[in-house]
Amino acid sequence: MPPTSHRITWAQLPPEVRAGVEQQLGEPVVEAVSQPGGYSPGSADRVRLASGRRAFVKAVSADVNATSVELHRREAAISAALPPGVPAPKILGMYDDGTWVALALADVAGRHPHEPWEDAELLAVFDALAAMAALPLPADLGLPRHEESLGGAFRGWEKLARRPLEGLDSWAAGHLGELAAMARTGADALVGESLVHGDLRADNILLTGQGAVLVDWPWADVGVSWSDALAVLIDANSKAPNTGVGRWLGEHPVFAGATEAAVNGVLAGYAGYFLDMARRPAPPGIPTLRTAQRHNGDAVLGWLKQRLGS
Numbered sequence: 001m002p003p004t005s006h007r008i009t010w011a012q013l014p015p016e017v018r019a020g021v022e023q024q025l026g027e028p029v030v031e032a033v034s035q036p037g038g039y040s041p042g043s044a045d046r047v048r049l050a051s052g053r054r055a056f057v058k059a060v061s062a063d064v065n066a067t068s069v070e071l072h073r074r075e076a077a078i079s080a081a082l083p084p085g086v087p088a089p090k091i092l093g094m095y096d097d098g099t100w101v102a103l104a105l106a107d108v109a110g111r112h113p114h115e116p117w118e119d120a121e122l123l124a125v126f127d128a129l130a131a132m133a134a135l136p137l138p139a140d141l142g143l144p145r146h147e148e149s150l151g152g153a154f155r156g157w158e159k160l161a162r163r164p165l166e167g168l169d170s171w172a173a174g175h176l177g178e179l180a181a182m183a184r185t186g187a188d189a190l191v192g193e194s195l196v197h198g199d200l201r202a203d204n205i206l207l208t209g210q211g212a213v214l215v216d217w218p219w220a221d222v223g224v225s226w227s228d229a230l231a232v233l234i235d236a237n238s239k240a241p242n243t244g245v246g247r248w249l250g251e252h253p254v255f256a257g258a259t260e261a262a263v264n265g266v267l268a269g270y271a272g273y274f275l276d277m278a279r280r281p282a283p284p285g286i287p288t289l290r291t292a293q294r295h296n297g298d299a300v301l302g303w304l305k306q307r308l309g310s
Contacts, residue, residue: 007043008041009032009045012043016097017095020095025053025093027051027053028049030048030049030050032046033047035056037202039286039288040060040071041068042064042068044056056089056107056108057103057105058102059095063099069099069100069101071218073096074218075216079103082195082217083138083195086132087212087213087214088214088215090106110207110208110213112202112203112205113202117232117235117239117240117245126229129232137194137222144221145221145223146191146196146223147190153269154269155180155184155272156273157272159276160272166279168275179272185261185262189262189266192223196220200228201231201235202235225256226258227266229252230263233249234270234296234300241302246303249263260307264307270296270300272297275301277290278294
């Protein structure tokens with residue numbers, strides 16, 4: 001797998017952006033340590049302030065990637081609206097000059113899961129997700145419906161049927177109609193009333209002494225309670241295929257209600273999405289994304305074929 005992003009550092013941000021973040025935090029930054037991982041072409045730094053307080057700051061410019069700027073704005077709004085009890089860092093402030101957007105969030109004293117994933121770390125994440133799924137959500141939270149957010153994305157197999165992908169798995173190429181139908185079933189299975197992070201993988205999780213904390217929230221939805229947990233299994237399988245991560249589907253209560261057909265449908269949806277996206281030009285500032293999507297698509301498809309006995 002290639003590096004996921006090419007980070008700029010706190011020191012490389014324009015002076016006015018750094019000054020704006022410091023104004024939001026109420027004191028100057030005296031130390032910044034850049035953090036790896038993720039797909040944003042912007043900065044991601046754990047910072048220490050003059051008083052000794054710590055924060056996490058990330059910033060991106062629309063001149064590099066306009067979509068990333070909108071995601072930062074969306075994350076700021078969602079982070080401020082999350083109900084109590086959600087394992088997410090508190091937002092401390094936002095700087096937005098129309099071109100640069102920077103978020104300051106509470107620093108989380110944790111680390112990303114090991115890759116390949118370890119059982120104890122999967123358990124900690126599933127426990128956190130099960131607790132999050134039980135939280136009552138405010139009526140005015142205003143998040144999109146998960147099935148609607150992924151409904152278009154899960155039509156990847158239909159797009160692959162219209163415009164074939166070079167090097168596509170031969171079994172998949174011969175079963176495009178069936179895979180498209182399964183993906184539609186998967187989209188329908190995402191209906192629910194729980195908070196969904198919507199983009200959960202190892203680089204969006206920090207493990208602490210108190211449990212798992214989920215970071216990067218621009219894709220949050222309301223949907224089925226087991227969606228994020230399945231996304232974590234997809235990530236674990238992609239990092240280490242054929243290691244039997246599917247056993248968790250029958251071993252942890254977070255997957256209660258996840259039928260065989262529903263899981264297969266969601267896997268089909270993600271496989272088609274990744275493979276369809278992989279053939280597109282790389283987005284500005286994120287040159288490795290398409291390679292990662294092709295890897296993930298092949299891995300999810302391989303897992304689905306195992307489950308189907310194909």
